[in-house]
Every structure is written in C-alpha cells, then in structure tokens.
Amino acid sequence: MEIRLWHELLLPYELAVKEMVIKFKHLKKEHREKELYSPIEQVSGRVKSINSILEKMQRKNISWEELEEKVEDIAGIRIICQFSEDIEKVADIIRKRQDMRVLEIKDYITHMKESGYRSYHMIIAYHVETLEGPREIKAEIQIRTLAMNFWATIEHSLQYKYKGNMPPHVRTRLNNAAQSVLTLDEEMSSVRNEVMDAQNSMVHQSNIVKEILNNIENLYHYSNNREVAKIQDEFYRIYESKDLARLERFHQELDVIAEGYRAQAVATEEIL
Numbered sequence: 001m002e003i004r005l006w007h008e009l010l011l012p013y014e015l016a017v018k019e020m021v022i023k024f025k026h027l028k029k030e031h032r033e034k035e036l037y038s039p040i041e042q043v044s045g046r047v048k049s050i051n052s053i054l055e056k057m058q059r060k061n062i063s064w065e066e067l068e069e070k071v072e073d074i075a076g077i078r079i080i081c082q083f084s085e086d087i088e089k090v091a092d093i094i095r096k097r098q099d100m101r102v103l104e105i106k107d108y109i110t111h112m113k114e115s116g117y118r119s120y121h122m123i124i125a126y127h128v129e130t131l132e133g134p135r136e137i138k139a140e141i142q143i144r145t146l147a148m149n150f151w152a153t154i155e156h157s158l159q160y161k162y163k164g165n166m167p168p169h170v171r172t173r174l175n176n177a178a179q180s181v182l183t184l185d186e187e188m189s190s191v192r193n194e195v196m197d198a199q200n201s202m203v204h205q206s207n208i209v210k211e212i213l214n215n216i217e218n219l220y221h222y223s224n225n226r227e228v229a230k231i232q233d234e235f236y237r238i239y240e241s242k243d244l245a246r247l248e249r250f251h252q253e254l255d256v257i258a259e260g261y262r263a264q265a266v267a268t269e270e271i272l
Contacts, residue, residue, distance in 0.1 A: 006050050009068075012135045013075040015128050017045035020077050020100075020139070027093070035204050037196045039086035039093075041146065045077045068138070072104075072123045075139035080149050083192045084109070084185045087120050087143045094122055094141060101125040103138065115171075116178025117152060119144040147181045147188075205244055208251050215258045222261040231257070 024043040031038035048056075053071060056062070062070045081087055087109065095102055106121035120143040125136050144152065155174060158166055166174075188195075212235055219228045231254065238246050 010047055010050075010074070012128050012130050012137055013047045013139070015130070016075045016126050016137055016139055017047055017077065019128070020075075020126065020141075021045040023099075024077070024079060032203050033207075035200060035207060037200055039081055039089040040079055041082050041086075042080035043077070044080075045075070048074045048076065072138045073140035075126070075137060077139060077141045078149070079141065079143045081143065081145050082195070083189055084145055085189060085192060087145070090143050091120060091122060094124070099127065112178075115155065116175045116181075117155060118148050118178070118181070119152060145185050145188075147184045151178055151181045201244070205247065208247055209239065212247075212251055212254060215254050219258055219261060222258075 021043055024040060028038045028040040028043070031040075048071070053067070053074065056071055057067065060070070068074070079090055081090060091105075094100055102122055102124055104123040106123070108117055108119050108121065112118050122141045122143070124139055124141060126139050128135050128137060151174075154177070158170060158174065162170070216228060216232050216235065219231065235250065235254075238250050
C-alpha cells in the first residue's frame with residue numbers, strides 16, 4: 001500500500017480519536033461543573049502507527065482486505081480512573097451513549113492475563129463524517145486505574161525491549177509487581193468514600209470562589225471602587241481562614257449585595 005493511501009486510510013480514525021477525546025474530557029468537566037464525583041480522571045487517544053499495524057497484520061496473518069475488520073484498535077482511547085469501582089461506571093456510561101455502539105467486551109480485570117495485565121477493553125463502532133460521506137469505524141476503549149496504567153506502561157516498554165522474549169527473572173518481577181498493583185487498588189478502594197468527599201469539597205469550594213470573584217468583578221461596573229475593594233479584602237481574609245462555612249455565607253451575602261447594586265443601576269438608567 002502506498003504511503004498516500006495509508007494516510008487516507010488513517011484520516012477517519014484520526015478524526016474519531018479527536019472527537020472521542022473531546023467528548024470524554026467534556027463529560028469529566030460536566031461532572032465537576034455539577035459538583036459530582038467524576039469516575040474519569042484522565043483521557044488520552046492515539047491512532048496506531050503504520051509500523052504497529054503492519055506488525056499486527058503479520059503476527060496475526062491478516063490480509064489487506066481484512067485490515068479494517070480485524071485490526072480493531074487502529075483508533076484507541078484510554079480512560080484512566082482513580083478507583084477500580086469507577087471502571088464499571090465508565091463502561092456503563094459508554095454502553096448508554098447514542099453515538100457509540102459496543103461490539104465486544106474484553107474483561108482483563110476479571111480474567112487477568114497470564115502476564116499480570118489488567119484492563120477493561122471495549123470494542124465500539126463509532127460514526128464519523130468525512131469528505132466522502134459517513135463512515136462507521138471500529139475503535140478500542142481501554143479503561144483502567146492509575147495503578148494498572150503504570151504497570152501496563154512498564155510492561156509495554158519491556159516487551160518492546162525484549163521483542164517478546166522477556167527473561168524469566170524480569171517476567172517474575174513483573175508478575176510480582178502486578179500483584180502489588182492489585183493490592184494497591186484494593187487499599188485505595190478502602191478509602192474511596194473519604195477521597196470522593198474530599199475531592200467534592202474541593203470542587204465545591206472552587207466553584208464558590210469562581211462565583212465570588214465574578215460577582216466582585218461585576219461590582220466594579222456598578223458601585224464605588226473603594227467599597228468594592230473593601231469587599232474584596234474581606235473575601236481574601238475569609239479565603240485565608242480555610243473556613244468553608246464562612247465562605248458559603250459570604251457568597252450568599254455577596255449575591256444579595258450584587259443584586260442590590262444591579263437593581264440600583266437599572267433604576268438609575270431608567271430615570272436618565
């Protein structure tokens with residue numbers, strides 16, 4: 001296949017990866033904006049390199065005609081979660097989406113690979129609009145925890161170094177590390193509720209601070225700068241106290257003050 005044709009072949013997959021990464025990142029943002037815990041921690045995507053595609057075709061004896069049907073991970077999305085419980089939540093979100101159709105599940109968490117690899121894979125059909133018209137392509141979504149991803153990254157590097165012939169002593173250590181990752185995920189799950197509460201509290205405070213600063217900025221358009229400066233100084237004092245209850249009260253009081261100034265400004269404009 002010519003290089004030009006390779007490029008044309010991969011274009012819809014590049015589009016699919018860009019769209020899906022944006023969508024999953026936006027989903028994380030939606031959770032945060034609504035002060036909900038997000039099961040999605042990180043999102044990344046890639047299109048398989050031509051070299052990797054050729055290696056896979058050779059290894060699995062895949063013909064050119066079978067390429068797009070049998071190489072399911074030309075487009076790949078990786079979603080990283082904080083906790084193992086979040087993996088099923090993300091998978092359920094994907095199952096319910098109207099823009100993705102799940103074709104196959106590969107559960108390497110319940111059925112861990114002999115190497116120690118653990119991850120949850122979903123093969124999906126995804127619709128893209130191209131210059132030649134609509135296309136439905138296959139993509140692979142990998143869902144794993146931060147700990148699983150760390151192990152998988154190291155294992156991938158070692159597999160590349162040893163070309164599939166990893167020395168027994170390295171393989172043994174890698175298997176031991178896989179067990180440590182399993183233990184780490186279990187330990188993290190035991191404090192999941194506390195971590196979620198802490199993170200939700202941080203998001204809640206961040207949203208309050210953003211709204212307060214927006215109100216203060218708007219006040220400079222409606223009232224005396226010296227008065228607004230006093231309000232701003234009061235905000236800084238409360239913020240430094242780390243007292244969320246005081247910050248919430250200040251936020252409510254500032255809403256009332258800001259509404260009063262806005263009403264006064266409107267009334268003045270009507271008189272003029």
